[in-house]
Amino acid sequence: MRFALDAEQREFGRVLDRMLGAADTPAAVRAWAGGDHGPGRVLWERLADAGVFGLAVAEKWGGAGLLPVETAVAFTELGRHCVPGPVVETVAGAVLLGRLAERGEPGPAERWLPAVAAGRARLSLALPVAGPYALDADVADAVLAVTGTELRLAPGCGSVRRSLDPARRPARPRAGGPVLARGRAVREAAAEAARWAAFATAAQALGAGRALLARSVEHARRRVQFGVPIGTFQAVKHRLADTLVALEFAEPLLHGAAVELGAGGAGTGVAAAKLACCEAAYAAGRTALQVHGALGYTAEYDLSLWLGKARALRSAWGGPEECRRRILDQEEHRPRLFHE
Amino acid sequence: MDLDLTPAEAAFRSRARAWLAAHLPPTPLAPPETAEGFAAHRAWERTLYEGGWSAVTWPREYGGRGASLLEWLLFEEEYHTAGAPARVSQNGVQLLAPTLLEHGTPEQRARLLPPMARGETVWAQAWSEPEAGSDLASLRSSARRTDGGWLLKGHKTWCSRAAFADRAFGLFRSHPGAGRPHEGLTYALFPLRADGVRVRPVARLDGRPVFAEVFLDGVFVPDADVVGEPGQGWRVAMSTAGSERGLTLRSPGRFTAAARRLVALWRASTGPDGGTALRDRVADAVVRARAYQLYGYAQATGAGADGGGGAGGSGGTAAASLAKVFWSELDLALHETALDLLGPSGELADGPWAEGCVLALAGPVYAGTNEIQRDVIAERLLGLPKGRRR
Structure with missing residues (x-):
């Protein structure tokens, strides 16, 4: 057993962190939220150049094959830097189309996956398990909608709703549209795509939680009250320490889920990772808000971008209730979490 | 990144599982907080030793199995899945032993570790005092220099397993003139059944004497039973604390x-x-x-x-x-x-x-x-x- 990132995977994370750290992602988020997708598209292309959108695309379409561990690394950085757009949906959509191609339906994969891997196409995705909305459906190059055993290319979407995360723009795909595939393969591919979506969302949440903690620690070191930095106070310290504990113990679950996905597992590990990463990130948000005080409650301060994301990701692609149900359902039939 | 056991790791797990299945006491042992139960648990430590499982990560020369940390984790999974007895040797095997391996002399390791592995010497720890809990460095029990060693004096408390254990490790103020409270402390090993030592068992919440108070009045510790340099005990103790936490x-x-x-x-x-x-x-x-x-x-x-x-x-x-x-x-x-x-x-x-x-x-x-x-x-x-x- 070697349950750890290798040097190359760690370096991949550092490269993305540096690149995104220099890219003023908060400005891109604010522009995206306001309907200006230009800066977001530029960011998207740079991520594609770094290989991010090829991590769930087979080599024959310009990707790197299915690499869940690298996906965990990349999406942690995307979350840490609050990258806007349907990043999760694009990766999960790519898994859906790739899986269909393996099952004898290569048309949709040939049509979109090369552009996805190159960063030129964004996918939006609506699956029955995840509710009625598709993210950024108005700007996606394809809105994939699964109902039962049918995959359709949705003909646009209804009005865009506001999310608690300004970077997320949910909309209902319109019914109808051309059928891209049908049959049992669609159902199976959709289940796999849902697992990848929950997994990538968990990684994003972990990164967002890390960013929230880092910003809070910085603030606690600088902000002076009663003549000393507030980080001197035990009440503040302990809250930040608990936040770190939760994040540190969520990360192994995310990596465990990556291993499970790579082995074609049933998704218990993904559910555990989704639950733990999103709970830890949301708790980090609550801590951040408390440590920043009223400053953190303002929309103009960039902290708000991460606070909104931590709340929204909790509900996306399987909320805590759904995750807990999956964990116990599968434990009943055969304990899978504690393999031995 | 993977979670797969290598054939060697899988074989290690199988050996642990098979050994436990063959040697586990058929009925649960009496609780270790009674003289009879403690004796039964000490005998179980001996059984573990004979199977090579009492100190799996230690070097073989001291009675260990030389296993990796991962193998130890696998052993522990098997141990707890099997519902095997509590380990009365834990303070020694998991706390004192790593400290001796890091800070002890070759002579101390050779003398102290094998009987610990066999369950012949069961160790208790003696850190806290009535006035020194979280603020451990404020401790007042003393070690006074004497010919060939030290004389311990003071009052230690919450000493886990001390009611039935044989020896204890603790921190004592040996150089009272030192600057900061963390300086001038000495890490000493001492007997619990000797002249100058009185042990008073203390019942925990459920009434069982899981720990004890220890009153020391001139108990002799030879130089050979000081771990690390006299006066440098804090650093040694922090190594033990790392294992404990x-x-x-x-x-x-x-x-x-x-x-x-x-x-x-x-x-x-x-x-x-x-x-x-x-x-x-x-x-x-x-x-x-x-x-x-x-x-x-x-x-x-x-x-x-x-x-x-x-x-x-x-x-x-x-x-x-x-x-x-x-x-x-x-x-x-x-x-x-x-x-x-x-x-x-x-x-x-x-x-x-x-x-x-x-x-x-x-x-x-x-x-x-x-x-x-x-x-x-x-x-x-x-x-x-x-x-x-x-």
Whole structure:
């Protein structure tokens, strides 16, 4: 057993962190939220150049094959830097189309996956398990909608709703549209795509939680009250320490889920990772808000971008209730979490 | 990145499982908090030793098995799944031994470790004093220089297992003129059954004498039983504390086994709501036990693995504080959920969940309170400014 990132995977994370750290992602988020997708598209292309959108695309379409561990690394950085757009949906959509191609339906994969891997196409995705909305459906190059055993290319979407995360723009795909595939393969591919979506969302949440903690620690070191930095106070310290504990113990679950996905597992590990990463990130948000005080409650301060994301990701692609149900359902039939 | 056991690791797990199946006591031993039960547990330590399982990570020359940290984690999973007896040698095997391997002399290792592995010498720890708990460095028990050694004097308390153990390790003020409170302390090994020593068992919450007070009045410690340099005991003690807080004192196997039992208990509980009450807490406990298991695998096989073995892999004592907060709270969550599932029977003291709950209640307090751990995490891992504890 070697349950750890290798040097190359760690370096991949550092490269993305540096690149995104220099890219003023908060400005891109604010522009995206306001309907200006230009800066977001530029960011998207740079991520594609770094290989991010090829991590769930087979080599024959310009990707790197299915690499869940690298996906965990990349999406942690995307979350840490609050990258806007349907990043999760694009990766999960790519898994859906790739899986269909393996099952004898290569048309949709040939049509979109090369552009996805190159960063030129964004996918939006609506699956029955995840509710009625598709993210950024108005700007996606394809809105994939699964109902039962049918995959359709949705003909646009209804009005865009506001999310608690300004970077997320949910909309209902319109019914109808051309059928891209049908049959049992669609159902199976959709289940796999849902697992990848929950997994990538968990990684994003972990990164967002890390960013929230880092910003809070910085603030606690600088902000002076009663003549000393507030980080001197035990009440503040302990809250930040608990936040770190939760994040540190969520990360192994995310990596465990990556291993499970790579082995074609049933998704218990993904559910555990989704639950733990999103709970830890949301708790980090609550801590951040408390440590920043009223400053953190303002929309103009960039902290708000991460606070909104931590709340929204909790509900996306399987909320805590759904995750807990999956964990116990599968434990009943055969304990899978504690393999031995 | 993988979670696959190599053939050698899988074989190690199988050997542990088979040995436990063949040697486990057919009926549970009497509790170790009685003279009879302690003797039975000491005999079990001997049985473990004869099978080569009493100190699996130690070097073979001292009676260990020379196993890796990962193999130890696998052994612990098997041990707790099998429901094997509590380890009365734990303070020695998991706390003092790593300290001796890091700070002891070759003579000390050769003399002290083999009888520890065989269960012949059972060790207790003697840190706290009535006026020195979380603020351990304010301790006042003294070591006074005498011909060929030191004379210990003072009052130690909350000494786990001291009621029945043979010897103890502790910290004593040997150089009272030293500057800071952390300076001038000496790490000494002393007998619990000797002239000048009085042991008064102390009952914990459930009435069992799990720990004891120790009164020392001129007990002699030869120079050979000082660990590290006289006056430099704090550094040595922090190495012990790293072992106490980290992975190695409370291994993940303990919690994964408890989580599986909790799921079974939940399935068997059919309340008016068809067993849905407490479901979230059961699921969360399962997830947290899995998180600790995976954390252990990462510590044991990752980049920082085998960093001395003291703090359970890498990261030293500060990282061990993360684990201590996590496992102590997880232990409580597991047992409290189980007692709530048991309904009116949850108050009965003689079941395994109630006994486990009493032990779990001490978790956030012993080995450095969780408040001290959070200070360590905040100051040393997050870089927050040091401040008064207020």
